[in-house]
Amino acid sequence: MTTTTLEAPQPSGAQNARVQGATRLNFARVVRSEWIKLRTLRSTLWLFAIFVLLTVAFGLLMAVTFDTSGGPALDTETQKSFTVMVATLGVSFTQLVAAVLGVLIVSGEYTTGMIRSTFAAVPKRLPAFFAKAFVLALATFVVSLGSIVATALITAPILAGQGVEGQLLDGEVMRALVGGAGYLTLVALLAFGFGAILRNSAGGIATVLGLILVVPTVLGILAAITQAVWVQNLSAFLPSNAGALMYAIGDGSFMGGPPVPTGSDIITLDATQGFLVLVAWVVVLFIAAAALIKRRDA
Amino acid sequence: MIEIQGLTKRYGAKTAVDNITATIRPGLVTGFLGPNGAGKSTTMRTIIGLDRPDSGSVTVNGKQYAQHHNPMHEVGALLDAKAIHTGRTAYNHLLAMGATHGIGKARVNEVIAMTGLESVAKKRVGGFSLGMGQRLGIAAALLGDPQTLILDEPVNGLDPEGVMWVRKLTRQLASEGRTIFLSSHLMSEMAQTADHLIVLGRGRIIADAPVSEILAIATGTAVRVRTPQAAELANRLSGSDATITSIEGDVLNIAGLASAQIGEAAAQSGIVLHELTPLSASLEDAYLELTQDDVEYHSEVSR
Numbered sequence: 142m143t144t145t146t147l148e149a150p151q152p153s154g155a156q157n158a159r160v161q162g163a164t165r166l167n168f169a170r171v172v173r174s175e176w177i178k179l180r181t182l183r184s185t186l187w188l189f190a191i192f193v194l195l196t197v198a199f200g201l202l203m204a205v206t207f208d209t210s211g212g213p214a215l216d217t218e219t220q221k222s223f224t225v226m227v228a229t230l231g232v233s234f235t236q237l238v239a240a241v242l243g244v245l246i247v248s249g250e251y252t253t254g255m256i257r258s259t260f261a262a263v264p265k266r267l268p269a270f271f272a273k274a275f276v277l278a279l280a281t282f283v284v285s286l287g288s289i290v291a292t293a294l295i296t297a298p299i300l301a302g303q304g305v306e307g308q309l310l311d312g313e314v315m316r317a318l319v320g321g322a323g324y325l326t327l328v329a330l331l332a333f334g335f336g337a338i339l340r341n342s343a344g345g346i347a348t349v350l351g352l353i354l355v356v357p358t359v360l361g362i363l364a365a366i367t368q369a370v371w372v373q374n375l376s377a378f379l380p381s382n383a384g385a386l387m388y389a390i391g392d393g394s395f396m397g398g399p400p401v402p403t404g405s406d407i408i409t410l411d412a413t414q415g416f417l418v419l420v421a422w423v424v425v426l427f428i429a430a431a432a433l434i435k436r437r438d439a
Numbered sequence: 440m441i442e443i444q445g446l447t448k449r450y451g452a453k454t455a456v457d458n459i460t461a462t463i464r465p466g467l468v469t470g471f472l473g474p475n476g477a478g479k480s481t482t483m484r485t486i487i488g489l490d491r492p493d494s495g496s497v498t499v500n501g502k503q504y505a506q507h508h509n510p511m512h513e514v515g516a517l518l519d520a521k522a523i524h525t526g527r528t529a530y531n532h533l534l535a536m537g538a539t540h541g542i543g544k545a546r547v548n549e550v551i552a553m554t555g556l557e558s559v560a561k562k563r564v565g566g567f568s569l570g571m572g573q574r575l576g577i578a579a580a581l582l583g584d585p586q587t588l589i590l591d592e593p594v595n596g597l598d599p600e601g602v603m604w605v606r607k608l609t610r611q612l613a614s615e616g617r618t619i620f621l622s623s624h625l626m627s628e629m630a631q632t633a634d635h636l637i638v639l640g641r642g643r644i645i646a647d648a649p650v651s652e653i654l655a656i657a658t659g660t661a662v663r664v665r666t667p668q669a670a671e672l673a674n675r676l677s678g679s680d681a682t683i684t685s686i687e688g689d690v691l692n693i694a695g696l697a698s699a700q701i702g703e704a705a706a707q708s709g710i711v712l713h714e715l716t717p718l719s720a721s722l723e724d725a726y727l728e729l730t731q732d733d734v735e736y737h738s739e740v741s742r
Binding site for chain 1: 484487488489490491504505507508509510511512516518519520522523524525527528531532534535536537538539540541542579583658
C-alpha cells in the first residue's frame with residue numbers, strides 16, 4: 142500500500158482562527174467523545190446485541206413453557222410476579238454481559254494504550270472517567286429497559302392465553318421492570334469501577350464475576366453449615382443479593398429460592414434498601430478508582 | 440514555549456530523569472537526542488501530564504498542561520504510536536479525540552488528508568503498519584492545531600517520503616512561530632531538521648545548544664589539505680597548535696587551524712595547494728562523543 146502525502150501541510154491563518162475560536166474542552170464534549178468511542182467499537186455493539194437477545198429469548202422460553210391448564214385461576218399477585226419474572230428472567234445472564242461490558246469499556250483503553258490519548262486530550266482525567274461512566278450507564282439502562290419492556294410486551298399475548306393477564310401498567314410491576322434495568326446498570330458501573338482500578342481485562346472480569354457468582358454461593362454454603370446470623374447478614378449486602386430485590390415483587394419466594402428466614406437478628410432489605418446498598422458499592426469503588434486515576438502515571 | 444524546571448522522575452529505584460532544566464523555545468525545531476533509556480520519552484510524557492514528576496515542574500506557555508482550557512490547541516503530542524484502540528477505525532479515533540474539544544468532521548478530514556491516510560481512514564487501526572500508525576499519531580497530534588508540537592521518534596517506521604514530509608512539516612510549523620520538540624535516534628535526521636539540540640544521557644542533560652555549536656564543541660574542526668608538497672607544509676605548520684595527520688602521500692588532515700590560516704601559511708611559503716576542505720564532523724560522531732560515557736546499554740560489537 143502506498144500512502145501519498147500532500148506536498149506541504151497547510152494550517153493556514155484562516156483555518157487557525159476557525160479551529161482556535163471554536164475549540165475548548167468541556168464536560169459535555171467529553172461525554173460526546175465517549176459516546177463516539179462506545180458506538181464505534183464492534184465488541185461493544187456485539188455485547189449489547191447479545192444482551193437484547195438473552196433477555197428476549199429467556200422470557201419467551203419461560204412464557205411458552207408455562208402451563209396452568211387444570212390448575213386453579215391465578216390470583217392477581219401471582220400474575221404480577223409472573224409477569225415480572227418472565228420479563229426479567231434474562232437478568233441472571235445479562236448481568237454477566239453487563240459486567241464484562243463495564244470492565245472492557247475501561248480496561249480496553251489501558252490494554253491498548255488508548256488511555257494515553259484519552260488523558261492527553263482530557264488532562265484533568267476525572268472528566269473522562271465520569272463521562273465514560275455516564276455513557277456506559279445511560280446506554281446500559283436504555284438497552285436493558287428496552288429489552289425488558291420489549292420482552293414483557295412480546296410475551297404478554299402468550300401469557301394471556303395461560304390466564305396471566307397483562308399487569309404492565311401496575312405500579313409495582315413497572316417498579317420491578319425499571320428495577321431490573323437499574324440493577325444491570327449498577328452492575329455495569331460496579332464492573333467499570335473494578336476495571337478502572339485493576340486496568341486489566343482478565344483480572345477485572347474475574348473479580349466482578351467472582352463477586353457476583355462465586356462469593357454469594359460460598360457465603361450461602363457457609364450460612365447453611367454454620368447457621369451463623371452474621372454470615373446471612375453479610376450475604377444480604379452482596380451486590381447480587383441486594384440488587385436482586387430491585388426487580389423482585391413481594392418476598393421473592395415465588396422465584397423458587399429459599400424462604401426468607403425471619404428472626405430478630407437477621408437483616409432483611411426491601412427494594413429501596415437493596416438499591417441503596419448497590420449504589421453504595423458503586424460509590425465506594427468510584428472513589429477508589431478516581432483517587433487512583435488522579436495519582437497514577439498513565 | 441516549554442519550560443522544564445528541575446524535573447526528576449523515578450520509577451521505583453531507577454531514576455529516569457535526574458533534575459533537568461531546559462527551555463524549548465517557539466519558532467525553532469528543538470531536537471531531543473539521547474541513547475535508549477536516557478529519559479527522553481519520560482520527559483515528554485511529563486510535559487503533557489501523563490507521568491507525574493517526583494520533583495520539579497513543567498509548564499507549557501506558562502501553565503501546567505492540565506490547567507489550560509484548550510489543551511489540544513496548546514500541545515499536540517505523538518508520544519506512542521500505539522496509544523490507540525486497535526478496534527476502532529482511524530477516522531473514528533480522530534473523531535472521538537476531536538469531540539472532546541468540539542473539533543468536528545471537517546478538521547478530522549483535513550488532518551487525514553495532511554497525513555495521507557485517506558485510503559485507510561475507514562479501516563480499523565489493528566491492521567495498520569508501523570508507518571501508518573505513526574501517521575495516525577501525527578494526525579491526532581495536529582487535530583487541535585497546536586501551538587506546541589511534541590513528537591517522540593516521529594520518523595520511526597516511516598518510509599523516505601514520510602521522513603521528508605515530517606521534516607517539511609516541522610520546519611513549516613516552526614516557521615509559523617510554533618514550538619516544535621522532537622526526539623529521534625537518527626542523528627542525521629536531526630542535523631537536517633533541528634535548529635537546536637538537547638542531548639540527554641542517563642537522565643541528565645549533556646548538551647543544550649544550537650546544532651552547529653554541538654558539532655563544534657564535540658569534535659573541533661579539521662581541514663583536509665591536498666598538496667604535492669605535503670612534507671613542506673607539515674614542516675611549515677609544525678610550530679603552531681595544529682595536529683597534523685597524514686592520510687595518503689599528498690593528503691593531510693589538519694586540526695586546530697582554520698582553513699584560512701592554512702591557506703595563508705601555504706601562500707607565504709609558496710606551497711601549492713590542490714585542495715583545502717573544512718571538514719564538519721557528522722552529528723553521529725558528535726553525538727557518540729557526547730554520550731559515550733552515558734550510554735546505559737553498551738553493545739559490544741566484537742570481543
